[in-house]
Amino acid sequence: MKQDSQLYIGVMSGTSLDGVDVALCEIDAMHCRLVASYEHPFPSALKEEILHTITHTVTLQTIGELDVKLGKLFAEAVNSFIEKNTLLREEIKAIGLHGQTLWHAPNSSYPFSMQLGSANEVVAATGIDVIADFRGADVANGGEGAPFAPAFHEEIFSYLGDNIAIVNIGGMANISYLGNELLGWDIGCGNVLMDAFMQKTQSKAYDKEGAFAKSGSVNMALLQAMLKDEYFTKLPPKSTGREYFNTAWLNSYLQDFQSISDADIQRTLLELTAVTIANEANRLHVEKLIICGGGAKNSFLMQRLDALCRGEVAKSDAHGVSSDFLEAMIFAWLAYKRVHRQTVNLKSVTGAKKNAILGAHYAAN
Structure with a gap:
């Protein structure tokens, strides 16, 4: 690994709900290279619960518990990946966690984009810093919050x-x-x-x-x-x-x-x-x-x-870029940008008033 590069993990589960993609990337100011990747199975019962929650009226209790369930799933995916690749946790700078989109409403009276998957659960289970809630800052600045x-x-x-x-x-x-x-x-x-x-x-x-x-x-x-x-x-x-x-x-x-x-x-x-x-x-x-x-x-x-x-x-x-894990790589890269307090060039894409630093930092220590 280059002296000035760092290792980041990106975790992504998309709208297809077909698995949790995990990507380990070596990143520096000029490059983002995929080092290793892994697809963790998405439990069918949890998939059905998410789809039901999106299409039905549910209680806050249900949403809160789903947030924790997804956090535990993402943590399990990361820990399985680390064990399979015999990685040292202290060498991983941070995890970029997109979360599972439950509802995306950037054009509502009070715009928001909701992703579930408790970052606190992932920090507690992995012992690694987590960057999450990437879309909120763009939406707060008048943007669509997507695509990134x-x-x-x-x-x-x-x-x-x-x-x-x-x-x-x-x-x-x-x-x-x-x-x-x-x-x-x-x-x-x-x-x-x-x-x-x-x-x-x-x-x-x-x-x-x-x-x-x-x-x-x-x-x-x-x-x-x-x-x-x-x-x-x-x-x-x-x-x-x-x-x-x-x-x-x-x-x-x-x-x-x-x-x-x-x-x-x-x-x-x-x-x-x-x-x-x-x-x-x-x-x-x-x-x-x-x-x-x-x-x-x-x-x-x-x-x-x-x-x-x-x-x-x-x-x-x-x-030379994996079509399967490119999305997970995005969130490893966004975690790098957040750790280094760099704005992301998105205003011409999302319509936001300005480019923002994206993501919230959940520290392990």
Whole structure:
């Protein structure tokens, strides 16, 4: 390890709720290198509890206990990772903990973004400093509080030149555009609707390689109806989450298309994700589109993106950055920025009044 570099751990569980990603990064002023990574299983009962909490009225007791349960899960993920890699805790400067987004409402009368996963639980169980609550400062300064990926994407991909875009396809899909000015926003649904429909109709967590979608055909009337949704026509800055794109959203469109087969619906949902991403990339005249996140594993989705986008399409792995753990790396890097009291270049992305120091520091000692 370089003399002036430090080790940070990033912990991320996204809207897909498919696992807890842990990334150990060696970071200095110029570089962020992935040293080791690990995916910790996300208990199915806890996943169901989170989804129920998002879609139902619950008590404060339930939310408080869920915060602690998630904190214990994240601590378990970090401790398992440390043991598997025989790491020395004292060599890890801090853990960047995103938490599990429960509700994201930057445009409400009293804007907020709520992530659960008690940082105090993680500190107590790991003995390592934790940086958490990354989104609050941006929201307090008038920003959307998301997406945060563009600032990190600029850090690691700017060497590729201008007219580059990076799209992370998790539960939601977000884009970072590296041009004359850093831009970025949430495009809309990534895997969230496809995963939910697979769970409902096939009792599977996701559509592996897009095989079920590939067996169906696009229903153009349904696709065009969904593409007219107000979120897709809204101009950036904008951000979204499960509080908007969910089964209720999907059912509101499907009620007028009762006779479509499950395979055709799945195919149309995949096309919705592909078209909304391609529309943004083509509008920006993107020459190179880099894909990361769980959606990069969906080979049929990647085929559709390649067919629809005018520029070159490739996974981030082709540029030496793991498509599976790039998001977790972001929060290791954000922890580094917070420890060194550095602002993060996001105001052009989120619409905040100024760039802010992001995150709250929970000290182990």
